[in-house]
Amino acid sequence: MNNLPESQIVKIWQHQLLDRAELVTEGGEPIEIIYPGRLNDDQGADFRDAVIATSRGLIKGDIEVHVKSSGWQAHQHHRDPVYNRVILHVVMWHDTEMAVNLQNGGNVPTLALHKYIKSPISQWADGEYPSATSGMPCFRVAERLTTEIITEFLDSAGEARFLAKAARFQSDLAQMGASQCLYQGIMGALGYSKNKLPMLKLACRLPLQILESMTQGRISDEECLARQQALLLGTAGLLPSQCPDWHQGNDDKWVDKLEGLWASSHLTEAMPRNDWHLFKVRPNNSPVRRIVAMSYLILRYRGKGILKAIINMVNEVPVNKGYRRLEKGLVVTTNGYWASHFDFGSGNRIRSPTLLGSWRAADIIVNVLLPFTLAWSRLNSQPELEKKVFALYRCYPRLAVNTIERHMMNQLGLSSRLVNSAQRQQGLIHIYNSLCSQGKCSSCPLKQSLPYIY
Secondary structure: OOOHHEEEEEHHHHOHHHHHHOOOOOOOEEEEEEEEEEEOOOOOOOEEEEEEEOOEEEEEEEEEEEEEEEHHHHHHHHHHHHHHEEEEEEEEOOOOOOEEOOOOOOOOOOOEEHEEEEEHHHHHOOOOOOOOOOOOOOHHHHHHHHHHHHHHHHHHHHHHHHHHHHHHHHHHOOOOOOOHHHHHHHHHHHHOOOHHHHHHHHHHHOOOOHHHHOOOOOOOOHHHHHHHHHHHHHOOOOOOOOOOOOOOOOOOOHHHHHHHHHHHHHHHHHHHHHOOOOOOOHHHHHHHHHHHHHHHHHHHOOOHHHHHHHHHHHOOOOOOOOHHHHOOOEEEEEOOOHHHEOOOOOEEEEOEEEEEOHHHHHHHHHHHHHHHHHHHHHOOOHHHHHHHHHHHHHHHHHOOOOOHHHHHHHHOOOOOOEEEEEEEEHHHHHHHHHHHHHHHHHHHHHHOOHHHHH
């Protein structure tokens, strides 16, 4: 059965189809699987955010799966820094004495599953898996709990995540101006998970005050955009002159203008190109395109400024269906250069006038605008605005589903009919981040709801 494909080993680990009692690594170290992690759909190891218990305590990180232990060296993982978060090498068979070394000099234990699987491997030759529940006690727990208990659990977790975000904004507001705080929050959200940190770095290096100063006076909208985009993209290190692999076309007058403005600015130092994560980034999520979207938002609110415009908008929208007006305030479209390019280069074309769509706008509203406004309203003693923010959040409709939500819905056995609001989606993320990926099963409220399942 040495020809068992790796995808089947992944399934065995994913559903914990093994006897989890008294697991021992090939180095003789007893371990316990607290949380097997979630499937990774990006670069790096097969599973993210796993938790294992060892004689050294709880260890959190990634799990890499191979059919044979020799696969680690064969796939050159020992030379790839992306695998430095791996805490356990899971294989079906151990066939080499070579150490599992990381690029940073660390090493990883190996667990051979063939010693611990619950049923004969021959049963899986055709891709059929024995029916079994996961080793996680909460697996498909929704089947054993009432809808009221589940919804209360999700709503409570969703509110906890919202309040935690507001508390972080309140802490930031004590250290910086409100406009800069809001700007940094939006920039981080525009970066998605892959480019959040470099977007925040860019926002700190190039403050909103500098960008908004370019919109003052009788300067045209087009000139405002050019100046802002030149400074933003130049500081980010993402102009064609800073990226040798981008070959500019002959008709890119807009690019020539940006390059000229950046060359004459001398205001900030450019970030290194390798700060940005460009692997497996969808064209519409290109950091170049998201940075450009920010310039359009600054231009849109050039009269009042972003801070005042956002606070007024939240104050004025009705709770019922008000989310549509909020999203409209963030959606960005263009008919210029960026309607046909997702970044620079003659080959990097895209036919989309939308720089920031309604789905991403909704995500920014729930994760940034509303918690920021809650923090601002509390610091400025505006209880009515505080109530309004809570009401908007609690009735905000379902957002686009991300990988963590999808993972948690599968883990708990929840349907989309039950996770039918942004608050409940946020609740799933909060449960994953604060409990599952921290190995805190014993602290989970589900234990108090139904102790016997644990």
